[in-house]
């Protein structure tokens with residue numbers, strides 16, 4: 083019997099305990115500010131959809147894949163992004179690709195798409211592997227038994243990757259300062275505040291969060307300086323050049339400096355923390371399940387021996403990829419997407435009223451009792467070809483779906499596999515048994531207090 087065929091015991095990592103019943107009003111309000119996922123009642127994990135509200139406002143949690151397909155794909159025009167999303171993201175990201183709507187979104191998507199074509203992503207893999215190998219070197223310097231905050235470590239790696247791949251090394255960008263400011267923004271303006279619930283003007287939420295405001299000013303000025311410099315320099319063929327040159331074939335429109343800055347900040351923000359979290363949760367889960375970690379190691383050794391990983395190796399690391407997919411199922415980097423219903427419409431056979439706030443609770447969909455066997459268990463084999471074949475495309479949405487699906491999906495998956503494989507072949511990370519794992523939502527889903535783990539060098 084091959085080692086991989088031995089019966090395995092599934093590991094069940096910590097999960098959010100949903101309340102049996104909807105929380106009373108003020109408790110729910112507090113949860114919305116503290117950690118919204120903890121307010122989702124059990125029904126969200128068990129029913130195809132869950133609707134609540136009064137005559138003023140209806141909230142719909144959509145979990146049924148057929149309903150999600152209508153919302154995100156077939157009837158997408160009826161479900162634009164909502165005002166709450168705008169309030170949280172627009173102060174920093176303006177009218178860039180993540181936040182724009184309608185024709186203003188469409189032409190930017192066409193302009194940016196070539197940068198994410200598979201051949202372009204493949205050309206970037208050496209930079210991803212290099213960043214992971216450099217991190218492993220830093221870990222070796224720290225030595226056997228060192229205590230690492232894996233959330234900070236993976237963020238440093240993916241930040242370097244985004245600078246190297248999209249911004250030709252990000253000359254003039256102070257990596258540490260920028261990463262700190264992004265965290266400052268996410269912890270303040272990057273979450274729902276009382277000003278949002280009371281629907282005060284947007285400037286009030288900014289005025290009430292001076293740390294977040296300062297972070298935003300710092301980041302915008304940093305990117306403005308880079309854009310000004312690059313306008314006067316010869317082209318380098320990176321994403322900055324691509325966006326500078328991009329022209330809408332229909333209107334002839336090009337990006338001015340402000341839109342260019344909004345988009346570069348979008349790629350920096352959307353493109354590194356999300357992947358870092360996928361890696362953080364993957365490393366944590368492998369720490370809990372040494373059998374799965376050993377399988378990753380055996381796979382890397384079989385595919386690449388001792389050599390640095392190449393694109394061709396990465397494509398063959400199927401189990402490692404399944405680990406990343408399973409980590410993003412259990413702990414999706416973005417645990418919630420939201421939309422606003424703009425007209426009375428049917429979705430998945432249910433009538434949705436105009437004005438309904440639509441929540442797409444990825445964390446609950448990915449653990450839904452009707453969609454997954456052993457929903458809370460860590461089992462990368464569920465992403466093997468046999469089990470994946472019968473799965474509805476809209477049951478698993480770590481990158482969203484429909485026309486607004488994540489533009490960086492292929493980039494992120496390649497990056498996560500390359501980095502995970504490189505780190506796991508060189509080190510074992512053991513979870514800290516004294517640290518309570520509590521996933522908290524700050525736009526993205528982070529482990530509260532970081533992810534302390536102990537380093538064992540290989």
Ligand code: HEM
Pocket residue numbers: 179180181191348349352353354356357360414415416419420479480481482483485486487488489490491493494495
């Ligand atoms: C594991 C990593 C990642 C995850 C889990 C992730 C997740 C998502 C999700 C769920 C959306 C859809 C949001 C919505 O429809 O409301 C999205 C959109 C987006 N993502 Fe990602 N993302 C990741 C990596 C990246 C990377 C590496 C980049 C760029 C370098 C990126 C750039 C974007 C942009 C620009 C959008 C907006 C696309 C549009 O609306 O046309 N993401 N992402």
